[in-house]
Amino acid sequence: VKEDKLEEFKRRINANKSTLAGQLNVFLDKIKKETDGGRKTAMAGILKDAFGKEQFKKACKKKKKWALSIKKLLNE
Numbered sequence: 445v446k447e448d449k450l451e452e453f454k455r456r457i458n459a460n461k462s463t464l465a466g467q468l469n470v471f472l473d474k475i476k477k478e479t480d481g482g483r484k485t486a487m488a489g490i491l492k493d494a495f496g497k498e499q500f501k502k503a504c505k506k507k508k509k510w511a512l513s514i515k516k517l518l519n520e
Contacts, residue, residue, distance in 0.1 A: 449478075449483060450483060450486055450487065450490070453471075453474065453487050453490060454490050456471075457471060457490060457491060457494045458494070461494065464494060464495065468510050469510075471487075471491055472491075472510055472513065472514075474487065475487045475488055475491065475514075475517065484517060485517060485518060488514045488517035488518050489518060491514060492514050492518065500514075
């Protein structure tokens with residue numbers, strides 16, 4: 445069941461790649477509602493990877509709330 449949830453999350457992110465920024469809150473909300481710590485961290489990683497390293501770094505530098513919350517979840 446654990447993998448199913450992660451796969452579904454990954455599938456939805458990939459399906460929404462072109463509008464990812466616009467749907468960010470939807471995905472962040474899903475991560476926040478996740479009760480399993482390991483799965484929550486994995487989901488944060490999936491979302492971070494979807495944006496790509498450079499874009500994520502830029503967002504962190506600009507102190508974007510979404511990026512910082514992912515960073516916090518990943519303990520980076």
